[in-house]
Amino acid sequence: MALLEVRNLSKNFGGLAAVSEFDLDVEEGEIRGIIGPNGAGKTTLFNVISGTLRPSGGSINFEGQSIAGKRPSAIAAMGAVRTFQRTALFEDFDTMGNVSIARHLHAKETIFGAILGTARKMELANERRAEEIIEFIGLGEVKHELAINLSHGHQRALNVAMALAAEPRLLMLDEPVAGMNPGETAVMTDIIRNLRKDWGITVILVEHDMRTVMDVCEQITVINFGRKLAEGTPDEIVSNDDVIEAYLGSEDILGEDF
């Protein structure tokens, strides 16, 4: 049984079918890339799987349990956590604070515990884990910087650190290298590889940057007009005629215009 099983998934906005009849199987330990031209429905697919949007039809199973239509917080609690395409941070908090808030699921505190201050031990364990994650992502030097003052690359890395803090089994990254320079991209690519190697986390990657996708993913799913166009290894994808026509071809045409 696959870790994530999506069957016949659809999402309509009024008359527009952003995602339709979509099937996806992601095995445990995989790094899966999802690519497609602008407006193909990649982010919508993400939003539906992570619970940010309700599906119009179909089923989504995570570890054999249905997560279709659940709250994002409930899905996160089951172990499927997403990041955002935009840089989403708690700006008033420092790096440590952001990661600490993202540990919410593993640091439950009741209102009476808060008043009596009984959670100190849990908070210490929590802090240690947060520091571990920050070191892993390479944010140790900016641990006490306010999130809003970090560089773009650090902010994007912090997004991933926060998602990790929720201790996911499945991590869904929405364009993690968007707007990054080549150096920052290389760092992020390494982090994604290490996620699986060191922590055994399954990753789904929605990405525009073809090189990154070809670099880190063994399996790639191509989506166009909300439907699955092709699926396979990077080599199969680059030689697939449908894909070249729908995706790479259109970019070539654009290239001529410029």
Next chain:
Amino acid sequence: MAVITVLAVLCVIPFHMGLSRVDTATVFFISVILAVSYRLITTTGDWGFAHIIFQGVGAYAAALLGKHAGIPFIVMVPLAGLVTALVGAIVMYPMLRTKGFGFFITSFAFGELIRMIWVKVKDPFGGVGGIINIPMPELFGLKLFSLVNYYFACMVFMVVSVFIMWRIDRSRIANAWKAIHTDDMLAECMGVNVARYRTLAFTVGCFFAGIAGALVAYRLGSIDPHNFNINEMVYLVIWVVIGGAATFWGPLIGVTLLTVVFELSRELEEWRPMMFGGILIMFLIFLPGGIESLLPALRRPPSEHYARFRKWLTTLRPG
């Protein structure tokens, strides 16, 4: 240390001032509970406009239960808080669908609905006349009718309430509330059940509003819907805006300062609304973070102030 000094002063002053001043100070304590609890709700970004109404819910609960069920003062005050928290949780359920300006307006509408119930439903709320003959509060045989005694009772409730809210403000729960304020979608995806946490903040805030309400009911001996009208709500917002809502201490500063201004302007009665409106506008333009936003400046060493001043001077030079 500063807190102990303030408390010591508060313990001594009622014996050295006139009774009307003692009463003013009692009202001040109740206002502190109200302002701090209002700010607690706003940490999630939910700026409501019905907090005074929830104070009223607590006041009505204390008046009715204290009068008809004979529940003693010491039990009744927290009980009024619980009743208000329950009403708050129920009202919050539909309001969860709104946020920002929508929340502001919806809370105002729900507040007016509750006020209309007090006005229209004569039994048991007494209509426009309200409820009279609320029993005199008594504590272990001590008559709290005495203003000085009641001053101390309110002071104890204020100190305990503020302490509890301060503890909550420093907890992980308050961080989750602030996270919701910054980005509710991100908070939700990081595992914070936004609906549950907003309801929690609203319920806790209402609990303390209810306590403030019960203290008002016992102080006045009779209450009616006018005690909880929109004027009072506007003053509450002014306290919190002028003090600042970003830190725990902002509303405390705001309510303290404005109580003093309010008392000093007693002779300018009819000018007060205009004056407070003017103060509010001035703050929104020149100090939108409230007085608390000046506090970090106080901690800066004088040399840094001088450097800033020099830098500021250079901006004045033409060219």
